[in-house]
Amino acid sequence: MKATFDLHSLRERFSARPQERLKAAIILFSFVVVSAAVVFSNQYNSLVNRIRFSDFEVGKVASQDLVSDRNLTYVDHRATEANADALAARVPPVFQVQSDIVTRGDRQFAAFADLLTSLASKQIPTAQAYAQVQAKFHDLFSRDEVAALLENRNLVNILPIAGQTLDDVMTQGIVALQDNEFSTMPATISLIRYRDGRREAEEVQLEAALTARSLPIHLRAILAPRDLGDQDIRAIVLLVSRFAREDAFYDFGATQKSRDRARAEAAPVMKRIVKGERLLRKGFVITQTDMEKVRALGAVSIALNTRNIAGSVLFVAILYLLGLTLMSRPIVGRQIPDKHVYLLVGLALFYVIVAVALTRSLLVPEWLATAAVLPSALVAMIVSILIDRRVGVVFSLLVGLSLFLLRLTPYSFLFAFLSGTVATFLVSGAERRIDLVRASIELAVANAVTLVIFGFLMNYEVSWFFIAAGLGALNGFLCGMLVLGLLPVFEHLLNAPTPFRLMELSDMNSPLLRRMLTLAPGTYGHSVSVANLAESACRAIGANALLARVGAYYHDIGKIDQSEYFIENQREGNKHDDLKPSLSAAVIKSHVKIGIERAKELGLPQEVIDIIAQHHGSGLISYFYIRALKNQKDGRVNPEDFSYSGSPPGSREAAVVMLADGVEAASRTLKKPTVAKLERFIWSSIMDKFTAGQMNESDLTFKDLETIKRTFLQILAGHFHSRIEYPDKKEAMK
Numbered sequence: 001m002k003a004t005f006d007l008h009s010l011r012e013r014f015s016a017r018p019q020e021r022l023k024a025a026i027i028l029f030s031f032v033v034v035s036a037a038v039v040f041s042n043q044y045n046s047l048v049n050r051i052r053f054s055d056f057e058v059g060k061v062a063s064q065d066l067v068s069d070r071n072l073t074y075v076d077h078r079a080t081e082a083n084a085d086a087l088a089a090r091v092p093p094v095f096q097v098q099s100d101i102v103t104r105g106d107r108q109f110a111a112f113a114d115l116l117t118s119l120a121s122k123q124i125p126t127a128q129a130y131a132q133v134q135a136k137f138h139d140l141f142s143r144d145e146v147a148a149l150l151e152n153r154n155l156v157n158i159l160p161i162a163g164q165t166l167d168d169v170m171t172q173g174i175v176a177l178q179d180n181e182f183s184t185m186p187a188t189i190s191l192i193r194y195r196d197g198r199r200e201a202e203e204v205q206l207e208a209a210l211t212a213r214s215l216p217i218h219l220r221a222i223l224a225p226r227d228l229g230d231q232d233i234r235a236i237v238l239l240v241s242r243f244a245r246e247d248a249f250y251d252f253g254a255t256q257k258s259r260d261r262a263r264a265e266a267a268p269v270m271k272r273i274v275k276g277e278r279l280l281r282k283g284f285v286i287t288q289t290d291m292e293k294v295r296a297l298g299a300v301s302i303a304l305n306t307r308n309i310a311g312s313v314l315f316v317a318i319l320y321l322l323g324l325t326l327m328s329r330p331i332v333g334r335q336i337p338d339k340h341v342y343l344l345v346g347l348a349l350f351y352v353i354v355a356v357a358l359t360r361s362l363l364v365p366e367w368l369a370t371a372a373v374l375p376s377a378l379v380a381m382i383v384s385i386l387i388d389r390r391v392g393v394v395f396s397l398l399v400g401l402s403l404f405l406l407r408l409t410p411y412s413f414l415f416a417f418l419s420g421t422v423a424t425f426l427v428s429g430a431e432r433r434i435d436l437v438r439a440s441i442e443l444a445v446a447n448a449v450t451l452v453i454f455g456f457l458m459n460y461e462v463s464w465f466f467i468a469a470g471l472g473a474l475n476g477f478l479c480g481m482l483v484l485g486l487l488p489v490f491e492h493l494l495n496a497p498t499p500f501r502l503m504e505l506s507d508m509n510s511p512l513l514r515r516m517l518t519l520a521p522g523t524y525g526h527s528v529s530v531a532n533l534a535e536s537a538c539r540a541i542g543a544n545a546l547l548a549r550v551g552a553y554y555h556d557i558g559k560i561d562q563s564e565y566f567i568e569n570q571r572e573g574n575k576h577d578d579l580k581p582s583l584s585a586a587v588i589k590s591h592v593k594i595g596i597e598r599a600k601e602l603g604l605p606q607e608v609i610d611i612i613a614q615h616h617g618s619g620l621i622s623y624f625y626i627r628a629l630k631n632q633k634d635g636r637v638n639p640e641d642f643s644y645s646g647s648p649p650g651s652r653e654a655a656v657v658m659l660a661d662g663v664e665a666a667s668r669t670l671k672k673p674t675v676a677k678l679e680r681f682i683w684s685s686i687m688d689k690f691t692a693g694q695m696n697e698s699d700l701t702f703k704d705l706e707t708i709k710r711t712f713l714q715i716l717a718g719h720f721h722s723r724i725e726y727p728d729k730k731e732a733m734k
Helices: 007-016 018-042 077-089 099-122 126-136 143-151 155-172 215-223 230-243 252-265 288-302 306-326 338-361 376-386 389-406 410-427 434-458 462-494 499-505 511-519 521-541 545-554 557-565 581-602 606-614 622-631 652-667 675-691 702-719 729-733
Strands: 072-075 094-097 188-195 198-205 248-250 270-273 278-280
Touching: 018 306, 018 338, 018 389, 072 288, 077 252, 077 288, 094 099, 094 155, 094 252, 099 126, 099 143, 099 155, 099 230, 126 143, 143 230, 155 188, 155 215, 155 230, 215 230, 270 288, 278 288, 306 389, 338 376, 338 389, 338 462, 376 389, 376 410, 376 434, 376 462, 389 410, 410 434, 410 462, 434 462, 462 499, 499 545, 511 521, 511 557, 521 545, 521 557, 521 652, 521 702, 545 606, 545 652, 557 581, 581 606, 581 622, 606 652, 652 675, 652 702, 675 702
Parallel strands: 094 188
Antiparallel strands: 072 270, 094 248, 188 198
16 A cells, blocks of 8 residues: 655644644644753753853962863863974974985086096096196095095996995985084984985984994995905095085974974873862862863853754654654554643653753762652653553653753663653552552662662662662652652543542442432442443453443443333333334433433543443444334334444443443343353344444454453353253263
8 A cells, every 4th residue: 555645634634623733732842842951951051050261260269169060071282282292392303315416426426537537547647637636626635645546456446336335325315413413403313315216214313324424434334345455445435425415404394394293193181070070179279270170161061062952852853753653552552542642741841851950950979870869650650540551661761761861871761761660560550549658668669679789780889779779769659659649630630530530439339329229220230230241351351440340330320310211220111112112212312411411510531431422332222123113114214213323432441331231231131041042142242233333443352352251151150040051961962
């Protein structure tokens, strides 16, 4: 089946039913109020308790105590800055090799090598050779050095080695560093060079860095492994030392960029403020550290957390949608009337507002479930007594989940849910108000045990158990006592069929029932018998047996003032013998309408009134209908004129009362009933109602009908025991 959303039909539905619009408006209003309360609680400091920085200053004496109302983690900016500076200071200075200096050095050496090779090959005298060297390379070599180089027989071989060595050391980088800078420089420097077009970065210990001063020693160290004579090594060291230049210079920009990067990557130093921590003490001087904490708390208290606000409203919306789903008929097994919807909405508002007030006004320690001071069991018991146990359990779940909106712990949710659920079951079987006192004591014990278990799970000190157990017990007992005091108010406002109210209505000494006994004794006896049947059957199928009994007591109160027109009250003659069938049917039908009016005058609960209105449903008054057919020869008789104007039973209790009423009345006509005959009769009577469509709205199943039949049979068999002829066992075996 294709699901469609017809906005027009939905609008027509709400237009046709003002009550639906009212209910939707009340639910929407409660949603707004709950959302506002939650937002107010979560943004309390931002809206109400803002910290004024002008009241505090470093070096001044604090004029008041300042205590944190929350757990807070903040960034210690001073410590973070100091940490960043320390990290930046550890960044080694950057020295970058200038490639152009390397290139110039290589070219200059190549020119000198060509000149020296030419002079050696031409065997030019030393004086003339020195003059040519001096002309191109002023004061680079002395006369003796030039002579030593020209006299070296291995000159042709050592020149390439010297050139390659020069290129290697200059490419490696000769750090330009003054002697007085060694004491101020860090132990490590970062050396950046370019080799074959690739950038290389190396961290070098300052003592191991190649400088102009350490170059000769370095050259001898790298030449030592070669197969060279001492004269050749001295020549190569001389050549390289003369043409090598400092080419690695301090790069301030690159160093600063590296240090800035280190500062940016420095992890913030986090400090924690614990709820209840005293940040300032009155009369003490405010330190810089104190002021950091004040600023951290003030920043949080001033700022409105828009994401938290949006999340809170969405969570409330989800809770409302979850509530509408869980409170539906498939889940709780019944359609919740509007008055009960208003009750649930009102209790939800009450609970959330109380929770906000308590959490804002009390500094409940973290080790204690905050729900231990909330009236979770109170609202659960009220819902269970006034509506239904299943609704009470669902409501306990919803109010427990609402505590997450107030940033309470999962233990608070668990305590609220468990306390409410236990309370719901403790009061579900209560029929006397004294039973509520017993339930209060049992709930006190259950709450104490629950909190003690939480203590074991959280590994608290032994002293905690006594405090928590006492608080939990007090919470449970007070909730029960408050229910005892508030219940009559709710019973009156909602006219609710609570077990206590029904017990009062079932008193057979009430003025109305005593009047029925006097004026309509047959109806009274019939009502008592119907009550016995209906109560037993409802108990067997799990319906409200007490409601069925009270409904049965009052279902025929419309007969009291016209009792002589009903067969069970007639002793001599039948008044209907002198009436037309249509008039007789009208008199019979009227007892339902009169009963409804009388019930409203008495202020009976609506559920009892529904049983009175539905105990005949829209069934046919067959006796007078058949008489009318016999009198009307052409057979033109309208069945509606001989049918009750009510609607079929809308609850299981009303349906059971209808069946009990029909079976009890008809059973009086049985002659010489046997168990088998009685069983067939009861089932036939039940199926007549079923096939007539009178059970369609009652949610009774065939299994329920079978159970009802067995219950009726057991009671009626006992009632007719002295007159039932049981079949002979031998005959039954034939």
